[in-house]
Amino acid sequence: MADPILKPTQEEILKLLEKHREGLTTQEIRREAAKNLGIPAEEVDTALRGLAFFRLIQSEEVSEHQKWFITHQGLTELGVIENPPWP
Numbered sequence: 876m877a878d879p880i881l882k883p884t885q886e887e888i889l890k891l892l893e894k895h896r897e898g899l900t901t902q903e904i905r906r907e908a909a910k911n912l913g914i915p916a917e918e919v920d921t922a923l924r925g926l927a928f929f930r931l932i933q934s935e936e937v938s939e940h941q942k943w944f945i946t947h948q949g950l951t952e953l954g955v956i957e958n959p960p961w962p
Contacts, residue, residue: 881952885922885931887912892932892945893953900940 881889891907892899899907901923908914914922923943926932931949934941950956 882922882925884914884918885926886953887914888919888922889926889931889945889949889953892943893950893955896945898937898942898944900937900942902940904943 888904888908891904891912901920904923905916905919908919909916923932926949927934929948930946931952932943933946934943936942947956
């Protein structure tokens, strides 16, 4: 798979999740994105789907809420991890 080219909205959400390694619910991401980044909810939902497609984030059900977490690949994409493990 080729390296994804992140849109600015996707990159901002990825950075947000990098700051919250414990994960954030969809609602929390929408709230933070609207308040601090000026990103509308619909754009957040589209960005989350794109990031999940590229496996830069993943979600799981936590207490009846979908919670999003940054993946190792997402950290690599941001440059937080410089040498990703093979393969």
